[in-house]
Structures are given as C-alpha cells and as structure tokens.
Amino acid sequence: MRPVVFLGPSLPLSEAQDILDADYRPPVKRGDVLHLEGAEVVGIIDGVFLQSCSVGHREILSLLNRKVRVIGGGSMGALRAAEMGHYGMTGVGRIFRMYASGEVQGDDEVALVFDPETMEPLSEPLVNLRILLDEAWMADVIGDEHRARILSEMRSIYYPRRTVATFLEVARRTLGDKNAGAFDRFFADNYRDIKKEDAITVLKFIKDVCERR
CATH class of the missing domain: 1.10.40 (Ribonucleotide Reductase Protein R1; domain 1)
Structure with a gap:
C-alpha cells in the first residue's frame, strides 16, 4: 500500500510526486489520522494551526500503537515528531532537530498562512x-x-x-x-x-523506508 503523506505549502505537489509515489492529503488537522485504514507508513509534513484544531498527540499515538510507521518533518510534522519521539514517531530534517534540541520551541516558528486552493505560501515562516x-x-x-x-x-x-x-x-x-x-x-x-528542503528530506526518507519493507 502506498504511504499516506500530509502535505501543503512546504512543497508543491508536483515536485513531491516526482520524488515519492504516495497518497497525498492536505495539511493534517484534528481527526484526519483517525480515518486512515490500512496505512503502514504515514508522513506528516504540513498541518493546520489556527484554521482549525491541530492534529492531536493521542491521534498520532493511536497510529503508533497499531504499528504504523509515522514520520514527520518540515513543519507540523517536525513539531509533533519532537514531541512524540519517545513514543516511536520518527523525526527527519533540520527543523525537527531544532525542536528536539530545544533551539526553537514555539509552534509559530513554522506557522504561515497559505492559499487553501493553491497551497501557495502567503507569509514567511x-x-x-x-x-x-x-x-x-x-x-x-x-x-x-x-x-x-x-x-x-x-x-x-x-x-x-x-x-x-x-x-x-x-x-x-x-x-x-x-x-x-x-x-x-x-x-x-x-x-x-528550509521547510521546503526538509519536506524533500522527509519524502526521500519515506521512499527509502518503503523500499526496505
């Protein structure tokens, strides 16, 4: 089964598809991961912040408890991976390392506004x-x-x-x-x-994981 990847303004979809064949979904929000059936690998790059409720820690934990490989980086994925690493979520990229080390802490470090139709960023992280x-x-x-x-x-x-x-x-x-x-x-x-660079790193990491399974 193809990996599921939540992607938005960090990387254009066309560029992502050139790197990894995946089931691409819009930026993750509260409740989205609870409806994934049969997924073995889930990548979280982008997620919503103030537009609606952010993806919760317990939701990610439910995937990990089902032995789903959850990989994050770039934006919301980096933040959640730093918070959930001790439960088994895998973090990838420079921004993840900055959160994990405590160099950055606030959610707003990676937050931006974007066009919901085109996913084009309208502000700078x-x-x-x-x-x-x-x-x-x-x-x-x-x-x-x-x-x-x-x-x-x-x-x-x-x-x-x-x-x-x-x-x-x-x-x-x-x-x-x-x-x-x-x-x-x-x-x-x-x-x-850097968010775009990390998004590419996440996709390449997922590709390697899938090829090894």
Whole structure:
C-alpha cells in the first residue's frame, strides 16, 4: 500500500510526486489520522494551526500503537515528531532537530498562512528567517546584538504578517544605512527555504523506508 503523506505549502505537489509515489492529503488537522485504514507508513509534513484544531498527540499515538510507521518533518510534522519521539514517531530534517534540541520551541516558528486552493505560501515562516540571521552572523555580516534585535522584533509580529518584505524592512531599520546594503546582498545570495528542503528530506526518507519493507 502506498504511504499516506500530509502535505501543503512546504512543497508543491508536483515536485513531491516526482520524488515519492504516495497518497497525498492536505495539511493534517484534528481527526484526519483517525480515518486512515490500512496505512503502514504515514508522513506528516504540513498541518493546520489556527484554521482549525491541530492534529492531536493521542491521534498520532493511536497510529503508533497499531504499528504504523509515522514520520514527520518540515513543519507540523517536525513539531509533533519532537514531541512524540519517545513514543516511536520518527523525526527527519533540520527543523525537527531544532525542536528536539530545544533551539526553537514555539509552534509559530513554522506557522504561515497559505492559499487553501493553491497551497501557495502567503507569509514567511520564522524558522527560515532565524536560520538566515544565524548564517549572516556567522559570516560576520551582522553582529550578535543586531541578530537578536531583528529576531525579537520578527517574533513580536503576528505570524500571518511575517513576510520577506517586513523582515528586510526590520533589518534595514535595525542595521542602519551603513550595514543594510551588505545584509540585503547576503539575503539575496543566501536565502534558503528550509521547510521546503526538509519536506524533500522527509519524502526521500519515506521512499527509502518503503523500499526496505
């Protein structure tokens, strides 16, 4: 039986289908996994946050108790895998490791708003911006104080309003004219969609699991 994968704005469906033949479902919400019949492998990448109730821990535990292999990463999957790892859920990817280590904690780090018809992201997940700031600091493009101030201001913004344009505006205001240009160039050259990268990692991991079964 094909694996079931809950996917949304983290990766376009067409790209996912090129990687893994699966039964793709929209972002997981409360109750969705309770209706899976016969699934042996379930991948959770995207899930809803405020649009409706999020997938519950007990629901995932019910799958694990039925010996279903549950694999998560990228977004909601990374968060739940970090919380449910000691019950047997498998976490994959950088964002999962950040949650598991405690480097990030809030649900809103991976939250974004998206078009429910096209799944196109309409805001930017904070975790992508956090990683970009860390890399800019390590490259000596910004100082540690500026990094902390920019991140703090972005965290204070309600997640649907977190966009790349807002992020760059905050950075320019914080850094001032002298340093803003260098940061803009660094952003243009080094921005990466970590959620997308992790979604691809999850699908490749599931493919490997299925081939080994």
